[in-house]
Amino acid sequence: MSVITEYDSLLLDLDGTVYEGGRAIEHVVSALSGAGLPVMYVTNNASRAPEVVAAQLREIGLADTTADNVMTSAQAACKMAAEKIPAGSKVYVLGSESFRELATEAGFVVVDSADDKPVAVLHGHNPETGWAQLSEAALSINAGAQYFASNLDSTLPMERGRHIGNGSMVAAVVNATGVKPLSAGKPGPAMFYAGAKTLNSSKPLAVGDRLDTDIAGGNAAGMDTFQVLTGVSGYYDLVRAIPEQRPTYIATSMQDLYSDPGELKPGAQGGFSALIDGDTLVISGGDAGATPVAALRTALDVAWAATEPVTEVRADSEVAATALQSWW
Structure with missing residues (x-):
């Protein structure tokens, strides 16, 4: 018996779990290629379009990956905003060009200035975000725009270490406005529900490296969770983890998907x-x-x-x- 025989799909984080700075983490490709389970890559990184993410996964050896296997927090943020504001509304997107395109596809009118009176601000990770963009977001929110964030990750694991994450940029806007955003990404359960539904999965396993997002989100969705010690959260973090952030399984790497479930608890x-x-x-x-x-x-x-x-x-x-x- 192994972990993969107990579940009918895998909901996988990316940064720190599958790759780091674009480089495949050890054992990931072989473990996932041999698992024989449907997968959905559920990522808080909103800076790239699903097809771009899928192409990167193919490049590292996960050859069967398509855009349909990817769910980004930008997609989730657009869905969340659509539930709160009417189609055709003006929105200011603090994020990548792909996020702007997703917002347009969702039926919104993307504007470039607070002077255009957007009714919402959609905030996702973009390495190019600077003072001017953050200020336009703050001006919009102070004028009454609703605030939505793709995710609140404070850091982003990359090859050189932990870089500034979207949550740290959001913190600047919150400090300037006093308004906290609704967050579409992990640790909320919405992305996990959507991923499981897309795969027609009744017993998914949520896999990630970060206790406060991946594991907390999977737990919030009522799913079993599998933490790999290849990214942000480490041994001491686990010892001090609050109940909501405690994984079902603790693994050294993705290869432990083939281990006996009892050994990983x-x-x-x-x-x-x-x-x-x-x-x-x-x-x-x-x-x-x-x-x-x-x-x-x-x-x-x-x-x-x-x-x-x-x-x-x-x-x-x-x-x-x-x-x-x-x-x-």
């Missing part, structure tokens, strides 16, 4: 044991060669059952100390 393994001492989580024992993630799953079984948050993690054996050296 929190619980004692690798000969480790753990206990709570005040606000400290103490990990001891450990078989020779036991992995850092085995120590993590052992620790999570105890940390997530604790009544108070863990503020410190301490090793009480040589093997545990070696494991903790690899935590981040």
